[in-house]
Amino acid sequence: MIGKIGKRANSGSADIVGNSIETVGDPIKDIHAFPNYRGRVSLAEKAGLPLENYEAAEEICASGAIKIQACGDKEKITLDMGKCFLCGRCQEVAPDLLRVESAFAIPVRKREELIESLDGIAPAEESFEKMGKELKEKVGKILGRSLAVREVDAGSCNGCEVEITALNNPVYDIERFGIHFVASPRHADVLLVTGPASRNMEVALKRTYEATPDPKIVVAVGACGCSGGIFGDTYATTGGIDKMVPVDVYIPGCPPRPEAILYGLLLAVDRIPEKHG
């Protein structure tokens, strides 16, 4: 039941670790989010709206996540969760078409899987094509009992760092899944990379990548990591981690909540099946 929100209990139920707070049990099945949490945006199946409303949504979206494209003689609307930073503005102008949901957007292995379309499958963008193919083989080889993660900030606003740090707190307590944050890329299996890949970090990021022993996995975190997010592709940024180093898993969100980051990590090591309906 990935992404389904269990009814939140503010007290009681799970393990009490003191300070009257509960530890998240199984972070995948047991996702906590309040109903008004902005976790993802989805396209409504049947939007009986005139096209102008689609255009209003396209126009208001500052991330460029919503696109209307000509597709033969029909128009097609696509929604790119890799770009969306969850401001909720689109729902305000086209509530029949776009809905903000409290389930978080599911991390994926291929960049194009983050693009949702109302009309068939979205066109795959070429630069993302090569990603994710050999992932399965790679992870099989690296997996011992634990996974060493090196976090690299490639220009994030620090929002993603706040959530990655939260993974270490006693509530999410990621170490119990055998996942450790390590100090050096030489000890790392996974690089967890945030930010739109700023130009000034390019050299450092590439060196960190090279310093990580093979086989290695790169996980791009957040709208910025997936696509450049609100910072886009400018003189100072490069428009996403995969413009610099090959990326194996994309975790959408702005910032992704701790459960989503964990999901992305587990996806990275192939502990969970590839795609959920």
Next chain:
Amino acid sequence: MMLGGDATDHSNTAKYKSAILQKLGKKVRGIHILNGNEIHVILSTKEEIPESCYYVHKDLKTKLATVICSDERLAGRGFMLRYVFAKENGEDVFIILTARIKENDDSAGGRHLTFPSIALHIPSAALYEREIKDMFGIWPDGNPDTRPLVLHEQWPEDVHPLRKDFDINSKIPRIYNREYPFTKVEGEGVCEIPVGPVHAGIIEPGHFRFSVLGENIINLETRLFYTHKGTEKLAESMNLDQVLLLSERISGDEAVANSMAYCQALERIARANVPKRALQIRTICAEMERIYNHLGTLAGMSTDVGFAYGASRLNILKERMMQLNEYVSGSRLLFGVNRIGGVGIDLMDDKLKHVVNTTNLLSEDFQRVISMLKDKSSVMDRMRNTGIITRRVAADLGLVGVAARCAGIDADTRRDHPYAEYDSLRLDMRHDTPQHLMEYEIEMQKMKGDALSRFEVRVEDVVNSISIVNEVITNLHSDNVLVVADVVDRLEPYSHALGYAESHRGQTIHWVMIGEDCNSLSRYKIRTASFVNWPAIEQAVLNDIVPDFPLVNKSLDLSYSGNDL
């Protein structure tokens, strides 16, 4: 002492206006008052900058708040420099010295545009001047540090992103053969330790170059701007609502403070009457932001002194606050609270009850954890006398927020330049009677500027914030409308204003100038608390040992993204 008081009472502005006119005389071409508390002084030439700045800074006892450069050539004005000086301690006044740099002002023999540096007399100006050199290509004449700041050495020297003729999407080829000249410290037994930009923990990137003698740090040079994302330039390509979303992401953990400062700048230009309830909700969320961040910093300090148990307890409290953030705003980082002209969320009764309950519970647990920490001599001894910022250094660098208060300089924008709900809150009960005031002054005198005093200031801040949240909730107004919709319609081309707020790091100042079409900005200058406070770390670690650095760094809690923009 005036605390809060009436925000529209600016009788002091007249006093300063006449003092400036009298003293600076011919140096001044014009003087006018804008947005209630901004005294704009137009200097007759750029040569008048140094003397005028020294007068306003030293004689009128102001703090240099920011230096703004803007490219107004399209409006026929050349480049404009604005030196913003702020009064503190109860006088809600900003003095803004403005000078113009004409395009044919080629005092360096036609090679560069220049302006006279004031950095040797006002040290806190040094970084602004280097920033202006990088981003606008106007050279600070007399600033001894000619190294690049924002655009690292791989960027060509003659390309300046904040000029209007620079296209934000240009991809500038790298120059590979240049190196950044760090200050060399030489002598027998001195070695250099380079650290970063990728650090050992989960933190933002920056480079530190230590020179050590044995274990003692005798020099530290910080090199930042690795996370430079062109935020200010990007803002010029967006509409006003999109800039709001961008302002939340200047530094993710300061989302409320920064977006509030931005909104307030626009609202001040439009003279908008933001509904009382909206102002109150802003205040509640701003205080919630302080609480969760201070909890995180205190936890980090506990980790860095080697007391993991205390850190875990505090991190649980932080997590609880973040869940409360989500419940209140739909975002664990409080993204989406502010709107231009008001707020985008409402707090209904059930939410309010939950906020009150959670913060009260948290307050109890917090007291317990803190008294446990204070009980441990191993914790207290590590923090005591570590990372000292002297009062002199704090004053010279014009530090803000916790970094200033830990050194006995009481600076708090919420009180000095009240906004949102803060003018009707009694922030500081300690000033109530002469005796309280005296006691408080003695207490400030005792502040040692070390990690321990920063610890104490933060603890006190958390307690205050919880009581502010509760107080505002008790007096919450019942307006139905939470946003005044016409703010954007009431803006005029090239009108401008300051917006400001106190984040958990200290004062953040945003200056906006409206663009020609009134739904964009022609310039957005952001100066966060981190930009001011970063240089303090180089002073704070002197004579400490290298293993103390993480603690000193954490206790100051500076944002890289908020600095690098």
